[in-house]
Amino acid sequence: ITANSNDFRGIYFYSSSNNTLSNITASLNYYGIHLKTNSSNNTLSNITANSNDIYGILIESSSDNTLSNITANSNDIYGIQLEASSNNTLSNITANSNSYYGIFIESSSNNNTLTNITASLNSQYGIYLRTSSDNTLSNITANSNDVYGIHLRTNSSNNTLSNITANSNTEDGIYIESSSDNTLSNITANSNTEDGIYIESSSNNTLSNI
Secondary structure, eight states: OBOOSOSSEEEEEESOOSOEEEEEEOOSSSEEEEEESSOOSOEEEEEEOOSOSSEEEEEESOOSOEEEEEEOOSOSSEEEEEESOOSOEEEEEEOOSOSSEEEEEESSOOSOEEEEEEOOSOSSEEEEEESOOSOEEEEEEOOSOSSEEEEEESSOOSOEEEEEEOOSOSSOSEEEESOOSOEEEEEEOOSOSSOSEEEESOOSOEEEOO
16 A cells, blocks of 8 residues: 555544554655554554654554554654553664654653664654653664664653664763663663763663673
8 A cells, every 4th residue: 555645644543443554655744654542453564654744653542553564764753653652562663864753752651562673863862752651672773863862751760671772873872861760781872972871860770781
């Protein structure tokens, strides 16, 4: 399926569940793909959502979705955003060269699992968690972003980050701000312009095998 060059969305699910989308290109739209308001238990695989005006993929107030083999590059705001959306699984994702963030997880988007993610060359952050907790991120590459590789902010707590590479970012590889009780292991954060790992106003974080 090709859903390109539409004035608003390439594909829009509103309060729609248990759907399967595969082998989709949704590019050059305002939003590439948008799941909104209890659009849950959907499966998206082999998706290309590039060069959209806002988001490649937006999941909003929708949980228990599975996304795999996704490319969300060169979008004008975010590659992928989860807003108030929990228990989603994202794997084998490329979110590069977006104008703000590769992947943005916010507004109590909790208990999501992200594995095998590349979020590099974005104009601000590779991966950004804000007020979102109990997420698991593993096998992540977040290199050469213009600000931070990975940023946890504002009560993003009890997250687990493992097997992370955050190199050559313009400021910090990983920045944890006002977020506690996170666990980081097997981290490489080299050749960043400022700090490899920067923790500010945060308590009870555990770092190992750095």
